[in-house]
Amino acid sequence: MSKLGAGVKALINASHARPGPVPAPRQIQSIYKKIEEEATAHKLGRPSWLALSTATTMTMNSPESMVALYKSASENQPEKDAVEIAELMREVGLKCIGFNGVPRTINMLNAFRAELPSSVVASLNTKPSRLPTQSNVDSINSRGRALWNSIYRPLAAKLENKLADAHPDLPVFIISSEYGALFSDPERSTGADIGRVTTSLCAISCLRAQQGVGPQVLSHVFGLRKAWDDGSWKSEPEAGEEEGIKWLVSDEGCIWALEKVDEVVEALGGASGSTFAPVKAKL
Template identity: 55%
Template sequence: MSKLSPSLKALINAPFSRPGPLPAPAHAKELFQSIAQDASKKNLSPRSWLAISTATTFSLNAPDALPILHGVASAQQPKSDVRAAEFMREVGLKCISFNGIPRSINCLNAFHASLPKSLTAQLATTPSRQSTPENVTDGLARGRRLWDSVYQPFEDKLYEKLGLAHPDLPVFILNHNYAGLLSDPPQSERGPSPASAGCTPRWSPSRA
């Protein structure tokens, strides 16, 4: 097996290439609080600023900032720590489409490890995206609706253009990214968390 040259190793590990996780900014709490306050002044829902802040933190590969963000979000609404955590990890899961699987796995694992056990014990543990013969057709239709809503009026032209690059490219993107990941499963397929049974439904990034 060939080895990397010293110059290539230096390039990969150069500070500007950011090969590993970034530390949380020195004033992360103040930054997130400022974002939350600004969103409130502009009558934006808590989900809106939390979704954007979570996705940005995942994209920057700064897992140490996630518990800080969660603390700020939980302080905005009483008894919302479980819902905020579930919402943030849902956003993080969807970031797979933009950041790739390894970075999303690392951030999700780090976020879970940063939460107190009393909180993680209340998080939902039932998968909500398991395909079955009964739900696969509805799932594909849900993904297509999301695709159309994003790319109208060019949804069909884009699908055809992607197919020129590789015939399976649009199939994979639509069936797995949009249908399987980015579109929200129906509430009936989401297992309730121990803390949310009979309470307000879990936050949904697509409804932010």
């Protein structure tokens, strides 16, 4: 019984099930470069545009495009910056677990590492920083609660109660294990940190690229704006200048972010649209 029959294998790999990754279209690098240029023109920093493109590409399950994005972002950059770009991209990929699930992150990050220059791979952080222990579990829960409140205030408690009605452990897992252990960054001296603004951009990008979860996209667009309202955007100066962040949280900036996600989805998914919900993306 340890071997699968040919019929089972064929069905697992049937084309209608779309079992494999999405190949990189020829023009994808130019699309990434355009996003970078537009973001830079609006005084947004590297974490903002790189997180948007990375999270969307992770959601679309296109390892080749992830590599193309890295090459575009690291072109003509010193090796120190190339390492920082790789670290940021894989940290975004890790956070995508909370929106896209574990399998895509496993496959995408493994494929991503395999294509990085050996000198960059040798410089990547190898020390884990999210292992829960008796000494840090309270800080994990506190970070999760703080991020949750920042994104969802003044409705944070109401939303938590609604989640608990669906299942009593749902808000426990989301706030502690996702917002605390995953979405917020632990204190550390290695790896890349993904700050308040960039985390909201990750959420918006993943959820928009998935399609079918409009209420969650709306919540995280508001969450992005609340980073401006409560001043938490200041904790991540790398995300952009004050003028840039103010533009990003405006209607114009939010429309730009959503449209950039749509453009990447359109390029990678074509007529099939998102690999989560195969419907043509509307631009």
